[in-house]
Amino acid sequence: MKWNLRKTAMAILITVMTVTTVMTVTTVTAAENVPSPKETYRIVALGDSITVxxxxxxxxxxxxxxxxxxxxxxxxxxxxxxxxNYAIMGLQTPGLINLLQGAADGKPLKAAxxxxFxxxxxxVPxxxxxxxxxxxxxxTDLAKANLVVMTIGGNDFGxxxxxxLKQSTEDAKKYVQDNFDSLMNKYTTNLDKMIRQLHVLAPNAQIILADQYLPLPTGxxxxxxLSAAVKKLSGRLTEFTDxxxxxxxxxxxxPVSTKFVNNETNYTYIALFDGNDNHPKQAGYEAIAQTFAELIWKQYLKPAPRAADVPLSIVINGKEPPNKPTTVKNTTFLALTDVASAVGANLKWIQKTKTAVFSKDGREVIITVGAKTIIVNGVTQPLDTPAYFQQVGKIQKTYVPLAVISTGLNYQVIFSKKLMTAFINS
Structure with missing residues (x-):
């Protein structure tokens, strides 16, 4: 189980975070099998240091x-x-109840x-x-949320x-047998109040709560x-949520706990009993993410492997285009036909002027090979890096700056530095 917070003098001051750097956040229209116009999947994260x-x-x-x-x-x-992400280091279930009550009341609160804390x-405070x-x-965010994800409860067992831990092994075993059930009952009682409160605030959201993993070596x-206690708690939580x-x-x-069984050393810092730390390693965080993703989307996706000369991956409406992107002066370029196909835009090529005209749902972007300007909905704008020709096998393809065209067509562009991947979504 993810029990108590690390008690070292490590200061951490983290607020609402995401892993991504936002290049462009805009609104656009739908293509086949993608969201309807302006539809955005909104995620709110709540809970403790694991969610941080x-x-x-x-x-x-x-x-x-x-x-x-x-x-x-x-x-x-x-x-x-x-x-x-509104997770808080060291948060317990009653603390989350109080945070949600403050949200319901529209009243700004303090840590106390x-x-x-x-x-x-x-x-942390x-x-x-x-x-x-x-x-x-x-x-406001909960009212619009499609999904709420949480880890909460580990600190309740601190x-x-x-x-x-102050007792001998035999006494500790007896202590678990005599006291765990009452603590589990108290925890689930708090959860009941918290989740009902959360559902009122986020009436359209799917709510997913992780169970508790055990950061303890098998020997x-x-x-x-404690494994038996973890299993009992997981079963109780399943009955409760059912x-x-x-x-x-x-x-x-x-069911995060099942992925950690026999992987404790690889997935956690495994220092539960020496007063140091019990948080997940990167492998553990990925295992948790996989568990959530498999519940939501039935799969956990990664970009396709890149060749050494390919600087980043591009995912447009869930698909990677056939021709790999290039980077010129920190600007990402993609083959013209790939862009048009991926974003579902109409494409007209004017050979005489070497000009591409993208259009979709009343929006139009005009770009000319070599030109230092681009026309977006009739307005001429400067362009730092012009479109250019590049040989791909036996075919000469026109490469265009992807972010500029996506922006002109009002698409969302998000860059994940960890994955070195740009996500473009309508």
């Missing part, structure tokens, strides 16, 4: 790459998407209004403050684990006992 994407060594300037960031990439493989490392102030925006004396689903509340448990 925390790893040992992070500072306030670190950019997390956790399961939420990967899940956002998965959404971009399917359609245009937006992400708002959520829970007591005073025992946590420097930076400030990060909690920064999120608690955003309750009105949280309410005192239980601390007490257990540890308490592994079997009951809510029957009431019309669309909530599902992501």
């Amino acid at each position: 994407g925390y790893e040992p060594g992070m500072t306030g300037k670190s950019v997390p790459y956790g399961y939420v960031d990967r899940l956002y990439e998965q959404a971009l493989f399917h359609k245009r998407a937006e992400l708002a 209004d959520l829970q007591d 005073s025992s946590l490392p420097d930076g 400030q990060q909690a403050d920064s999120v608690a102030l955003k309750t009105q925006q949280i309410a 005192d239980f684990i601390k007490t257990m 540890h004396a308490l592994y079997a006992d 009951g809510l689903s029957k009431e019309g509340i669309p909530v599902t448990i992501a």
Whole structure:
């Protein structure tokens, strides 16, 4: 289980984050098998440090790459998407209930209004403050959300684990047997209140909550006992969410714990019992993202392998074009016909002037090979890097700046530095 937060002097001050750098965020029309015009898949993330994407060594300037960031990439493989991450380091279930109540009331809060963060490392209370102030925006984002994802509960078991660790192995085993059920019942009672509250705020959202993984090596004396507790909790959560689903509340448990079994050393920092850290490694965060993605889309996607001379991948409406992109002066270019086909635009080629005319749903972009201007809906705009000819096998193809055309046609362009992939969605 992801139990208690790392108690070192590691400051972390992370607010709403995404892994991506936004190149262009716009609105556009649909092609076949893609969203209808202006449709955006909106994800809201809530919860604790796992949803933050925390790893040992992070500072306030670190950019997390956790399961939420990967899940956002998965959404971009399917359609245009937006992400708002309101996770808080060290958050417990009652703290999340208080945050949601603040959102319901439209009342900005402070960290102390959520829970007591005073025992946590420097930076954590400030990060909690920064999120608690955003309750009105949280309410707005939840009202529009299609998906809410969460990890919450590990910190609820913190005192239980601390007490257990002070005892001998046999006493600790008995302590688990005697006390785990009551703590689990308290946790699920809080969850019930929290999820009902969340459903009111996000009435159109699918809600997915992760169960708890166990960051403990298989050879540890308490592994079997705590594994049994993890399994019992997972079963209880499934029964609990099944009951809510029957009431019309669309909530599902992501069985993260099953992917961590026998992978604890590879997936976590596995330092539960020495007071250091129990967060996922990058492999663990990917396993969590895979679990969520398989529930939502039945698959976990990655860009196709790139040749050494290909600088980045391009995914347009979920597909990678046949001709690989090139980069000139930090501008990404793609074959003209690939662009037209991928974005579903009409294409007219004027041979005499070497001019391409893209049009779709009343929007028009005109670009001429070698020209330092582009015409977007009748307005001439400067162009730093002109279109050019490039030989592809025996065929000479016209390469055009992808971001400029996508912007002109009002498409969403998101760049993931971790994947070195540009997602273009209508």
